[in-house]
Amino acid sequence: MARQAYPLPRDLHPAAWWAWALGLAVAASRTTNPWLLLTIVAVAGYVVVARRSDAPWALSFRLYLWLGALIVITRVVFRIVFGGAEGSTVLFTLPEIPLPEVAAGIRLLGAVSAESVLAGLYDGLRLATMVVCLGAANALANPKRLLRSMPSALYEVGAAVVVALSFFPQLSESLVRVRRARRLRGDVGKGVRAPRSLVIPVLEDALDRSLQLAASMDSRGYGRAGGLDRRTRATTGTLLVAGLVGMCVGVYATLDTLTPRYLAAPMLVVGLVLAGTGFVIAGRRVQRTRYRPDHWHAAEVAVAACGLAVASVLVAVGEGASAATLVPAVVSATWPPLTWAPLLGVLIGTLPAWVSPPPRPTHVSADADRMPAGAIA
């Protein structure tokens, strides 16, 4: 191998990948400009191809791409079915289904205009891009190491979070395994019955492995209250959950411009304070040591900073003079306009493909993968 000099192959801290991917997702939530959204998808896809490991969860990115395509198609089809006659460029006319007076305001089929299709395309592309960004994080970050690097106070909720986060990657891995097994038996899997014979083993496999993960986490003390009495447990639990809910509301209100402002920063601060108090109280009593903790090196800082930079450039452009180009009006079917600043900002997101260390080679990580799902702590 030629590129062995520097950086040495190692797995990046999973939180760094999540920070990068969430930065891209925030950027995508700020725009419906298809140029920017397609660039974000390309950026995420390239970094995944360049830096993913051969671990099972790293195979799930393709599924997220399909999911994104499904979202876009659904949005466009909905625009066509329910009143697609906005704008003047009529592409084709379908027979309109007349509806009774009660359903006034709903129109089925009829003329389909380019503007409606484009509006559905942009809208769907925005959601699809955000889904693809999360898929990139799932493909790049090791969910088991993410759980390990959680603060010990979060162990009680952490198990549930990680089971939820790793369900989709496990589903995709099950899909790959079941398909391979069927192909080895000579079952090509064509026809109407193919999906049914695929779905049941996949779901069963994913459920089995989730239970196995839960059992192995339980045996290692996750979700255990230890020697805490009921009252302390209730206090910390309430503080943590209230804090997390407050942070969720605060983050949502900060990102969504329609929500009243008093829900944004104040809720975020209140949530942080509550969660912090819960952390301190819970962390004082939970005593666990960590074997080989993940470190936060320069590469991690650089990767997380790239995500932050992408998000902040897009937010800044959205507040600036050329905000209209981020949400192009589909008044008439024209090429959506674009300026340089947001495009260059999004392209910052490709830097992790070079500044992060390459993943560990296959033969090393393959051994780790074959360990039971409980090899987390």
Add this chain to the structure above:
Amino acid sequence: MNVRLRRLCGALAVAALVFLPVLAAASVSSIDDDQGTPGYCTDGSGVTVVVDASALDGPVIVRCAPDGDAGSGLEALKDAGFQIEGTQRFGEGFICRIENQPSATQRLELDGDDGYRESCLDTPPTAASWSYWHADDGGSWEYSQYGASTATVTPGGFEGWAFSLNQPTGSPASPGVAPVRPDVGPPEDRGSDTGPAGGGAGSGGGTGGGASSGGRAGNDDARDLPPPRPRASAGPTSAPTSAPTSAPTADVTVTGGEDQPDLDAASVSDSNPAAPIAAGAAVIVLGVLGAVAARRRRVQRSA
């Protein structure tokens, strides 16, 4: 050839096919001169559409949709020549901008949120949105009980759109122009009212059926419009005979909206034509790089 690369090329081809018809479409001007006529309708068959953006320091535009049987309020708004924009999420089911008001860069002094800016991604807040009104000729404005795409217009009547900013919930501002068609007599009488006898005759009046023949008279159109009547009533419930104590409309300047900037032209003017090409190139370059990297990985693994 690599499978992934081939798939990418296929996806690009599909994208090109989707976007190609887009290229062919010509850009429209803001107020569409082919649609509707400036000023009030002159006979009982058209629908007069009033768009009041004075809450945004914008113009009050009065135009006529000549065909009163056009159907919905939304169609009348379009037929009168207004350029509208719905929200990204719901399309034209929710009117977000009319004639680029409020624009994407305009700061609105919203109560509790100074510096709010309308991106039209989602439904606008109640405190800064367009309200939709109906009125019969000589009647009073009534807040519409239906959405613009559902409400049917009355020939000879009025359709009103007023931007309410910081109005209390449930009582948005009605348009600041009374829904009264000016008495327009036969064309020869009207010449004495307005200054320029010959040239101006075409714009404000004309015959309603004459389509757009008089609509392009030029900059003088705004001056030629008959002056608006004072507002007859403040709200939908009060009697039309109430004295116009509040908001006399003598100082309201009504235009036909000819000098409104075009929405597409406005958004294109601050964009760079090379940037979309660069974006497309970046997508292709990243796709090819990704395909090469994936191929190299596959070769390494099988070796």
